[in-house]
Amino acid sequence: MKTSFxxxxxxxxxxxxxxxxxxxxxxxxxxxxxxxxxxxxxAGISAAGKHPEFTDYTPxxxxxxxxxxxxxxxxxxxxxxxxxxxxxxxxxxALHLADVPVLVASGGLKVKPQIPFLDxxxxxxxxIRSGNAVDNVPEVLARAKLAGEQLAKTADYLVIxxxxxxxxxxxxxxxxxxxxxxxxxxxxxMPENPHNLKHSAVIEGLAAAGEQFGSLAKNAxxxxxxxxxxxxxxxxxxxxxxxxxIPVLMAGGTQMTAVLAVINALNPDVLCNVAIGTTRWVAxxxxxxxxxxxxxxxxxxxxxADLDFSGSRFDGLKAYERGIVKEGVGAGGASIAAMAxxxxxxxxxxxxxxxxxxxxxxxGAE
Amino acid sequence: MKTSFxxxxxxxxxxxxxxxxxxxxxxxxxxxxxxxxxxxxxAGISAAGKHPEFTDYTPxxxxxxxxxxxxxxxxxxxxxxxxxxxxxxxxxxALHLADVPVLVASGGLKVKPQIPFLDxxxxxxxxIRSGNAVDNVPEVLARAKLAGEQLAKTADYLVIxxxxxxxxxxxxxxxxxxxxxxxxxxxxxMPENPHNLKHSAVIEGLAAAGEQFGSLAKNAxxxxxxxxxxxxxxxxxxxxxxxxxIPVLMAGGTQMTAVLAVINALNPDVLCNVAIGTTRWVAxxxxxxxxxxxxxxxxxxxxxADLDFSGSRFDGLKAYERGIVKEGVGAGGASIAAMAxxxxxxxxxxxxxxxxxxxxxxxGAE
Numbered sequence: 001m002k003t004s005f006x007x008x009x010x011x012x013x014x015x016x017x018x019x020x021x022x023x024x025x026x027x028x029x030x031x032x033x034x035x036x037x038x039x040x041x042x043a044g045i046s047a048a049g050k051h052p053e054f055t056d057y058t059p060x061x062x063x064x065x066x067x068x069x070x071x072x073x074x075x076x077x078x079x080x081x082x083x084x085x086x087x088x089x090x091x092x093x094a095l096h097l098a099d100v101p102v103l104v105a106s107g108g109l110k111v112k113p114q115i116p117f118l119d120x121x122x123x124x125x126x127x128i129r130s131g132n133a134v135d136n137v138p139e140v141l142a143r144a145k146l147a148g149e150q151l152a153k154t155a156d157y158l159v160i161x162x163x164x165x166x167x168x169x170x171x172x173x174x175x176x177x178x179x180x181x182x183x184x185x186x187x188x189x190m191p192e193n194p195h196n197l198k199h200s201a202v203i204e205g206l207a208a209a210g211e212q213f214g215s216l217a218k219n220a221x222x223x224x225x226x227x228x229x230x231x232x233x234x235x236x237x238x239x240x241x242x243x244x245x246i247p248v249l250m251a252g253g254t255q256m257t258a259v260l261a262v263i264n265a266l267n268p269d270v271l272c273n274v275a276i277g278t279t280r281w282v283a284x285x286x287x288x289x290x291x292x293x294x295x296x297x298x299x300x301x302x303x304x305a306d307l308d309f310s311g312s313r314f315d316g317l318k319a320y321e322r323g324i325v326k327e328g329v330g331a332g333g334a335s336i337a338a339m340a341x342x343x344x345x346x347x348x349x350x351x352x353x354x355x356x357x358x359x360x361x362x363x364g365a366e
Numbered sequence: 367m368k369t370s371f372x373x374x375x376x377x378x379x380x381x382x383x384x385x386x387x388x389x390x391x392x393x394x395x396x397x398x399x400x401x402x403x404x405x406x407x408x409a410g411i412s413a414a415g416k417h418p419e420f421t422d423y424t425p426x427x428x429x430x431x432x433x434x435x436x437x438x439x440x441x442x443x444x445x446x447x448x449x450x451x452x453x454x455x456x457x458x459x460a461l462h463l464a465d466v467p468v469l470v471a472s473g474g475l476k477v478k479p480q481i482p483f484l485d486x487x488x489x490x491x492x493x494i495r496s497g498n499a500v501d502n503v504p505e506v507l508a509r510a511k512l513a514g515e516q517l518a519k520t521a522d523y524l525v526i527x528x529x530x531x532x533x534x535x536x537x538x539x540x541x542x543x544x545x546x547x548x549x550x551x552x553x554x555x556m557p558e559n560p561h562n563l564k565h566s567a568v569i570e571g572l573a574a575a576g577e578q579f580g581s582l583a584k585n586a587x588x589x590x591x592x593x594x595x596x597x598x599x600x601x602x603x604x605x606x607x608x609x610x611x612i613p614v615l616m617a618g619g620t621q622m623t624a625v626l627a628v629i630n631a632l633n634p635d636v637l638c639n640v641a642i643g644t645t646r647w648v649a650x651x652x653x654x655x656x657x658x659x660x661x662x663x664x665x666x667x668x669x670x671a672d673l674d675f676s677g678s679r680f681d682g683l684k685a686y687e688r689g690i691v692k693e694g695v696g697a698g699g700a701s702i703a704a705m706a707x708x709x710x711x712x713x714x715x716x717x718x719x720x721x722x723x724x725x726x727x728x729x730g731a732e
Contacts, residue, residue: 029520067512101519105482112485114505116471116513119478119485139480146433147482153467154395154520 005339006306006348010283011276011291016301019275020336022247025343026156030100030251030334031238032066032091033162034059034117035107035230037125037133040166044197047080047189047325054078055165060113062088062163062329063104066095070362072114077362080189084319085363090307090331091161093354097346098338100159105147107140107164107234120144120234128173128227129201131208137221141233141240141266148241158242159277159337161251161330164231169198171258173227176202178261179214180296187254187288191323195287202227220265228258236262243270249303250274251333253282253326257293264298276302277333281326305335306348314359371705372672372714376649377642377657382667385641386702388613391709392522396466396617396700397604398432398457399528400425400483401473401596403491403499406532408567410560420444421531426479428454428529428695429470432461436728438480443728446555450685451729456645456673456697457527459720463712464704466525471513471604473506473530474596486510486600494539494593495567497574503587507599507606507632514607524608525643525703527617527696530597535564537624539593542568544627545580546662553620553654557689561653568593586631594624602628609636615669616640617699619648619692623659630664642668643699647692671701672714680725 009016036059039045041052058078061071065088071077078086095102104115108122122140126133151158164170168186175182184195206212209226216223224232236259239248248270250256256276264271282290283304294300309317320326338346375382402425405411407418424444427437431454437443444452461468470481474488488506492499517524530536534552541548550561572578575592582589590598602625605614614636616622622642630637648656649670660666675683686692704712 067516099519101516103516106485112487114487114509116484116486116509118482119472120482121478121480143480143482150433150467150469151520153465 008304010304011302016303023157023340028337029155030102030159033105033235035164036110037229038127046165056110059163063113067115087328087331091329091334093358094334094338098341108230122230125229128205131205137225137233141237144234144237145241148238152242152245157247159249159333162231163329167255170229171255173202174223174258177216177223179217185289193287220262235259240267243273249277249333251277251330254290271298277336279327279332305332374670376670377668382669389523389706394703395521396468396525399471399601401530402476403595404493412531422476425529429479433481453697454695457695457700459724460700460704464707473600488596491596494571497571503591503599507603510600510603511607514604518608518611523613525615525699528597529695533621536595537621539568540589540624543582543589545583548659551655559653586628601625606633609639615643615699617643617696620656637664643702645693645698671698
């Protein structure tokens with residue numbers, strides 16, 4: 001009898017099912033790739049911090065939450081301006097239920113987390129409007145590849161997530177530079193997706209770099225250097241290093257498509273071992289189109305954890321059903337891994353109860 | 367039929383055999399813990415660099431050698447003043463033969479390696495004669511413990527090595543502060559063991575800290591802070607975090623005894639899951655006494671890889687038989703792990719041939 005999982009297929013169901021059966025009952029390692037970029041501070045771009053300068057603290061705080069069950073570099077947990085909590089809450093609950101090991105890798109940070117993390121030699125990112133957003137892209141990618149090669153020997157498969165405020169804007173930047181039509185298609189952590197703001201920032205960045213739509217289709221390093229963010233070379237390197245040996249679930253929303261474009265330009269062969277894992281909120285989002293972007297790049301399946309917070313006691317979780325936050329810190333992929341690793345013993349209901357519990361404890365709601 | 371391994375037992379053979387059978391044919395993860403201390407620059411203390419300032423480069427160069435098969439931060443490989451190559455050559459050969467994954471963890475470095483490494487929040491160490499040698503000892507140990515807990519979920523057992531020039535002097539410091547009689551018993555990378563120099567540095571450091579022999583027997587944090595080095599809290603934390611769940615082989619010479627004293631003071635319960643793995647050159651060394659130190663601390667077995675370089679074509683390797691270098695970068699423990707992981711398929715002869723080959727390639731000897 002085939003196990004049933006609370007997982008949806010947003011793209012290429014047969015390949016997605018194959019991927020899932022390959023990882024079923026196997027042992028994952030979760031890696032959270034964190035970085036910061038000044039792009040996240042452009043007014044109206046990100047919901048990942050109450051004030052722009054808070055975005056420097058969101059990635060380290062998310063990483064601390066995953067490893068410690070609480071944040072150290074900020075009081076409480078990261079919240080949106082409306083008080084909606086970080087999706088790291090979902091990730092930590094999922095990883096806890098399936099006892100999945102976690103490592104944190106830094107692509108470049110302004111504020112360092114107070115936990116162990118893999119340093120990949122990167123620097124924090126600059127505003128993409130400068131056209132010169134990321135340092136040392138080939139070197140960070142090479143180091144991340146080395147780490148991916150070693151970590152591939154320690155797990156049956158990797159699940160890699162990210163935390164970087166402003167990441168969908170930099171994703172639009174890299175996709176545009178590489179000739180992928182993503183305008184109006186990247187997701188947002190806010191209910192009103194500020195597509196125009198993102199598009200303007202990308203146009204300004206490409207112009208500052210002396211580039212235009214598609215002019216860097218064959219130069220992924222330069223695309224990231226000009227209008228990307230420091231999470232990208234770290235994430236792409238980890239995938240390239242590991243996926244030659246084991247399956248890799250790229251855990252995230254539309255940001256994953258920019259990383260996918262980078263990998264596809266550098267090492268397309270590894271993509272047969274890769275899937276994207278996201279949430280139902282991204283897969284069903286009417287303000288973005290993850291499948292439409294991926295289709296232009298490579299035939300990679302998209303799985304989505306069928307999470308549902310409509311029955312929550314907490315407004316902060318119910319808000320996810322209104323399209324706020326949606327995804328991040330590998331929430332969807334971690335949920336998929338928790339279900340797959342336990343052969344379906346972890347269900348969406350069990351995840352929901354654990355997330356409600358974590359929310360109550362961390363937000364002091366009971 | 368019991369497998370035969372090229373492994374000697376330097377202390378507590380029955381427990382050592384039990385440990386070996388527990389790790390036989392299991393999957394290890396090797397962690398190289400690196401750090402630097404100004405103590406390594408005291409004239410005549412260490413052979414780990416031709417000039418005192420070279421000791422800042424030895425640990426990152428060793429780490430690069432393990433991950434890349436070559437060094438990036440220096441030309442060639444680390445050598446003693448007489449041109450004898452780093453024991454990382456042994457470690458990389460052993461790990462290669464058994465395809466053992468490697469991670470690098472930093473306790474605090476002056477020069478960072480150009481490879482991925484786990485940042486544990488530490489700073490480079492000061493000269494122990496200041497009596498104020500290491501910053502943030504409890505915090506680094508806590509972060510390393512977190513890393514150890516996570517990594518314990520990714521491997522059947524851990525093998526942890528170190529690279530820190532000056533490490534036997536700081537070991538004597540911590541052992542003395544904690545009331546373990548190690549004077550004249552710590553090893554040296556040089557054929558003439560400078561016991562008096564080490565002793566004087568320790569006496570000066572204890573006096574500067576307002577401490578004396580044994581006054582910190584119950585205060586491991588302060589012992590390391592005053593007269594230890596930044597490798598110690600990183601190493602001890604990794605062991606404490608992992609050994610509650612899986613076996614840990616502490617790979618090194620007499621430096622391991624100081625780490626053992628720290629662990630024994632903080633979490634003695636984990637020591638039932640711990641063994642020391644070293645080389646025949648340390649186990650048989652007449653200028654030091656690893657068993658004599660360990661006996662004063664805890665009943666932990668000592669295994670020794672039966673390496674023999676007497677038949678080498680190269681003077682740089684033959685020198686090991688004259689007591690030069692002897693151990694470091696987990697060379698002995700990595701050799702034991704390579705033999706155990708392959709169920710004895712990797713032998714001392716095979717290791718020797720691989721090491722000769724690595725030497726020839728890296729030293730440009732053929």
